[in-house]
Amino acid sequence: MQALLGNFALILFVLMVVTGVVWFADTFFLSKQRRARADAALAEFDARVARDKAEGIEREGSMPGKRAELEAKLTKQPAWIEYSGSFFPVIALVFFLRSFLYEPFKIPSSSMVPTLLVGDLILVNKYTYGIRLPIINKKIIDVNNPQRGDVMVFKYPKDLTVDYIKRVVGVPGDKIVYKNKRLTVNGEEISYKPLPDYLDDENLTYYKQWQENLTGVEHKILTDERAPNFVPNPDAFPHHELCTYNAEGFACTVPPGEYFMMGDNRDNSLDSRYWGFVPDQNIVGKAFFVWMNLGNLKRIGGFQ
Known part of the structure; x- marks a missing residue:
């Protein structure tokens, strides 16, 4: 968050x-x-x-x-x-x-670990998804659309004064299934390569780490084997009738003009599984570069 x-x-x-x-x-x-x-x-x-x-x-x-x-x-x-x-x-x-060009943000939570860490100062490309009027965030010129695998900043649908950052998992028309902590997009099972367990220094806890290939975009994710597979207490968000939930996970069809977002720290992320889809008008931009982390200068650089 x-x-x-x-x-x-x-x-x-x-x-x-x-x-x-x-x-x-x-x-x-x-x-x-x-x-x-x-x-x-x-x-x-x-x-x-x-x-x-x-x-x-x-x-x-x-x-x-x-x-x-x-x-x-x-x-x-x-x-x-x-x-x-x-x-x-x-x-x-x-x-x-x-x-209109680039906006800096600071990552305050662990929902995008291991891709982005708490304290990362990142840059967000404001024009890659279209030119928008400031303040009202109305798109006036189309450029590109978000793609699966993009790390995107957007206005939180439940509070437009708050900006969130998550990964685009589903684009308009996609059928997203998340079952037993594994994604399937439009019937295609996403591949996972096991990596060494990830140590959370703050909580001194190990998490399972995987390299996920999200329809061509490879990036790392974390899962917590102690966390349940089901989504507890999802909101009655707009278009919630397009989603079904069960003990193994959920399935959603992404409506036109909206996107399904998930954090890379899969079992520690409040995302579209809970509060629903992100409308196009909520998009802020594409995150692409860590320009500073005062606690770890090695973090500086681009990311997927």
């Missing part, structure tokens, strides 16, 4: 708008007003200096350099305008990058 700050994009957007309005107002209006006031004051300064010179009077305020000092003081931006103007291009760039 990967929960992120759901309102950050909105906060960033508001900051961009506010600083942008200040920058625009200063560039096209306020700076011109300051310039006009400065020109009037400087004209008065020049006239006074000329009178003093004609009368042979030398004032301290008329000394060389005072005119430039006065001009700089009169044209200087107020601090609130100066800071807003400085922040606006930075905020606008960050907003553009994270809205």
Whole structure:
């Protein structure tokens, strides 16, 4: 369960708008007003200096350099305008990058172990599944569709302010069967290669580790032999009539425009088995790269 700050994009957007309005107002209006006031004051300064010179009077305020000092003081931006103007291009760039290109996320839980570990800082490609308007997440340009095996970030269907990350197991139209901890997709049994048991350092517990070949995408998964095969207490989610549950597992047919998601830590993941399908409009992007893990620098790199 990967929960992120759901309102950050909105906060960033508001900051961009506010600083942008200040920058625009200063560039096209306020700076011109300051310039006009400065020109009037400087004209008065020049006239006074000329009178003093004609009368042979030398004032301290008329000394060389005072005119430039006065001009700089009169044209200087107020601090609130100066800071807003400085922040606006930075905020606008960050907003553009994270809205349309790449967005960083931090993995806070173990549902995607061993692919992604707690503390991994990952990058998510925001455009590979289509260009979407920020904040409302409405797709305006189609690019690609999610494929089985993709690791995808999406809005949690039960709370759209929360982002989850899971693996795409079923695409629209797929018949997914999960029986005795083994997947079958459209009647094709998924192959599993046993790997050395995985040690959970936090709980000092070993889990069975497998290399799963999900219709051509090979990746590692974990299973807990102590956990039951059945899905306890699934929700009455939309299209739940397309799923059947029994003591050995479940079977689901994925409806049009929706996706079936599962965590790689199969017996420690709250996913589509419990809360249902992910609509296309909930998609955030495709996770593809670990750019930092402060506790383990060896984690940096791409993943399947």
